[in-house]
Amino acid sequence: MTTIDRDSQAILEAKGLGKYFQVGGGFRPKQLRALHEVSFALGHRQVVALVGESGSGKSTIARLLVRLMDPSSGKIFFRGKDILQEEPRQASLDYRAQVQMIFQDPFGSLNPVHTIGNHLERPLLLHGKAKGAGELKDRVNELLETVDLRPAAEIASRHPHQLSGGQRQRVAIARALAPGPSVILADEPISMLDVSIRVGVLNLMERLKEERGISYLYITHDIASARYFADRTMVMYAGHIVEGAPSEELMQQPAHPYTQLLLSAVPDPNGSMKSELKAKSGAPKLIDPPPGCPFADRCPNVMAVCRQEMPGTTQLAQDRWVRCHLFGQGASIGKVGSPKELGTAEPRSALTESVAS
Numbered sequence: 001m002t003t004i005d006r007d008s009q010a011i012l013e014a015k016g017l018g019k020y021f022q023v024g025g026g027f028r029p030k031q032l033r034a035l036h037e038v039s040f041a042l043g044h045r046q047v048v049a050l051v052g053e054s055g056s057g058k059s060t061i062a063r064l065l066v067r068l069m070d071p072s073s074g075k076i077f078f079r080g081k082d083i084l085q086e087e088p089r090q091a092s093l094d095y096r097a098q099v100q101m102i103f104q105d106p107f108g109s110l111n112p113v114h115t116i117g118n119h120l121e122r123p124l125l126l127h128g129k130a131k132g133a134g135e136l137k138d139r140v141n142e143l144l145e146t147v148d149l150r151p152a153a154e155i156a157s158r159h160p161h162q163l164s165g166g167q168r169q170r171v172a173i174a175r176a177l178a179p180g181p182s183v184i185l186a187d188e189p190i191s192m193l194d195v196s197i198r199v200g201v202l203n204l205m206e207r208l209k210e211e212r213g214i215s216y217l218y219i220t221h222d223i224a225s226a227r228y229f230a231d232r233t234m235v236m237y238a239g240h241i242v243e244g245a246p247s248e249e250l251m252q253q254p255a256h257p258y259t260q261l262l263l264s265a266v267p268d269p270n271g272s273m274k275s276e277l278k279a280k281s282g283a284p285k286l287i288d289p290p291p292g293c294p295f296a297d298r299c300p301n302v303m304a305v306c307r308q309e310m311p312g313t314t315q316l317a318q319d320r321w322v323r324c325h326l327f328g329q330g331a332s333i334g335k336v337g338s339p340k341e342l343g344t345a346e347p348r349s350a351l352t353e354s355v356a357s
């Protein structure tokens, strides 16, 4: 069954992506199924958030899209081109220029012995974006100024340990910008930063979207920041995308019981948890998973069919869908649990504080 989240003007599109990992060596290696037929599209100048708890498969999707590894099944389309078919052995330089990635840990992704300038020169040279020492220096300074790191020449001469965490993440963003990408896959880009500077980094990414027409896949376990930054949000559980909707609608009226659970865990501005949604804890089984919906064991609304079959996709509105048997049986969003009962994330204005504080 394919989970559909499509955009007619997709830049990057995943179709039925699956990924198995072989785990446990010896005579009986097992297969860990990290992704199940994941499909979605990223539109031009669009931010799509991928939200879910640790181990749900978010980073695996990004690593497949950026071609750090190959999927076990499925296809990737970039501007309509079947990339795995056209570039089967490794991604072309052009694809690597167009689809960039930024990681959670800016310190880990920068080499401590190189200056900030060195980090930016490399992709500029590799992708033919500057010739000669003078032009290279100008491009480096421009990139640093674009991410609000000033005075650029001085920052360029520093080493990563001489910058703050937020400044290092801005360098990582500048490096991703160097080849002139149209897509940035941002894997938890703010989660290791001080809470006080998170909004600044999201605002920078938003500005780059407007100025440079960049689309983002924004990976996070923080559903509140997805509401702040993303046009659409997709919710992942155990390698499946279980719900996709415009971010605001998803937060206001979460359909899938797992989305409701995620939202119920968003603290309100005075620090308390907002609802008492009763869902059992526990991690889904990714090796030899039982049949049916992987959320069944934790779901407060579980029915017999949930333990037998994975639900199909139910279209709730033109741009909303969910994979849950409750909706295959005629339930409406309101019947499953109203936002009032469950508690939703704060509206965008209040969220600025919630992300920042």
Ligand SMILES: Nc1ncnc2c1ncn2[C@@H]1O[C@H](COP(=O)(O)OP(=O)(O)OP(=O)(O)O)[C@@H](O)[C@H]1O
Binding pocket: 021, 022, 023, 032, 034, 052, 053, 054, 055, 056, 057, 058, 059, 060, 061, 221, 286
């Ligand atoms: N190279 C690998 N070999 C074996 N298992 C892997 C490998 N990479 C990922 N996994 C497993 O695949 C599942 C999905 O991992 P993934 O990193 O995509 O999750 P995630 O949602 O990004 O989690 P997190 O937020 O903790 O990064 C996990 O169970 C993980 O242990």
